[in-house]
Amino acid sequence: MKFLVVDDSATMRRIVVNSLQRIGYSDIVEAADGAQGLEVLDGSIDFVITDWNMPVMGGLDMVRSIRAQPDRSGLPILMVTTRSVREDIVQAAQAGVNNYVVKPFTPQVLKEKIDQVLTKLRGAA
Amino acid sequence: MIPELASPTREEVMADTQETLRAVARALDALGPLPEKGGNGAAAISFDAMNPLQRLARFLAESYGELAEILEGLRETRGLFRKAEMHRLQHTHITLQEVTSQTEMATTGMLDGLERCLGLVDSIEAAEGAEGEDPRNQLRDELHQVIQHLQFQDITAQRIGHATGVLSDVETRLVRLMGTLEQYGFAVTDHEEEVEAIVEQHVVCDPNATTQNADSRQALADDIFA
Numbered sequence A: 001m002k003f004l005v006v007d008d009s010a011t012m013r014r015i016v017v018n019s020l021q022r023i024g025y026s027d028i029v030e031a032a033d034g035a036q037g038l039e040v041l042d043g044s045i046d047f048v049i050t051d052w053n054m055p056v057m058g059g060l061d062m063v064r065s066i067r068a069q070p071d072r073s074g075l076p077i078l079m080v081t082t083r084s085v086r087e088d089i090v091q092a093a094q095a096g097v098n099n100y101v102v103k104p105f106t107p108q109v110l111k112e113k114i115d116q117v118l119t120k121l122r123g124a125a
Numbered sequence B: 001m002i003p004e005l006a007s008p009t010r011e012e013v014m015a016d017t018q019e020t021l022r023a024v025a026r027a028l029d030a031l032g033p034l035p036e037k038g039g040n041g042a043a044a045i046s047f048d049a050m051n052p053l054q055r056l057a058r059f060l061a062e063s064y065g066e067l068a069e070i071l072e073g074l075r076e077t078r079g080l081f082r083k084a085e086m087h088r089l090q091h092t093h094i095t096l097q098e099v100t101s102q103t104e105m106a107t108t109g110m111l112d113g114l115e116r117c118l119g120l121v122d123s124i125e126a127a128e129g130a131e132g133e134d135p136r137n138q139l140r141d142e143l144h145q146v147i148q149h150l151q152f153q154d155i156t157a158q159r160i161g162h163a164t165g166v167l168s169d170v171e172t173r174l175v176r177l178m179g180t181l182e183q184y185g186f187a188v189t190d191h192e193e194e195v196e197a198i199v200e201q202h203v204v205c206d207p208n209a210t211t212q213n214a215d216s217r218q219a220l221a222d223d224i225f226a
Helices: A010-022 A034-040 A059-067 A086-095 A107-124 B010-030 B052-128 B135-149 B152-183 B214-225
Strands: A002-006 A027-031 A047-050 A077-081 A099-102
Touching (some): A010 B052, A010 B152, A077 A086, A077 A107, A099 A107, B052 B135
Parallel strands (some): A002 A027
């Protein structure tokens, strides 16, 4: 499974990549903001993990842009962010995010959410 | 068709104003000595005893004094903004940016070291082909946990980014205010180096970013996505 990790913080990208490797995923590409994420996004990406607050294009706008593409409406997207007030989480859900991880997170929580998304999507298919 | 009138230059306005003031001064001179406000001298006339023109003269004289004080106050305020606040704000702004960048560099260095340690543990394990529970597994877990703790860099950067944004906003407002004062002629006479606002791309940061209560905040997200 190939992951796209989008975060403007180089530190956070490395931590997410490290966590993914620890839970068994090694095919990973990275992007520093939503616009770069959309550029990198091609048919080979199976799962997107994105931050919310980023320059140029934020995570929420990137998610909306992905969901506006009919062929990518079912692409699994996980939001990993510091934003944790109810209104923000609801907004992310409405934009089309499949699951939500609050920073700081542990690799176990990341795995749990990825598994939940994949299980739900497999069930819906 | 009414011919379009050119806007007067600042010099023309100043010259007109000075000419008007001179005309007012001549008119006041013609009225005799200016009555002292509450004065006890022989020339002092009580306000009630003044004729309307003398009252107007007193009013104009007092207003002029007050206006002069206000203008002086505005000049001083502008000078203070420029000399102190702008430099201090810019210094704070730059300091905050340096903190963010130094934190990023420090965490990158720590991540490099930790990842080298993890690789080392892997290579030791591969060489020895150890079986069963090994203290090196514990070491690996510990190292991974340290890496997770480094998430503080992104979280604190969010807070610092928000503070920087507020400072930039205040700075922009001060520059705009100074521009307005300059427009009306309240220039500072010294030739200090001009201070320009730092214009940066606006980045949305989370002012509530925290390392605390991750479990309860995650539980709220889980409820919503359940």
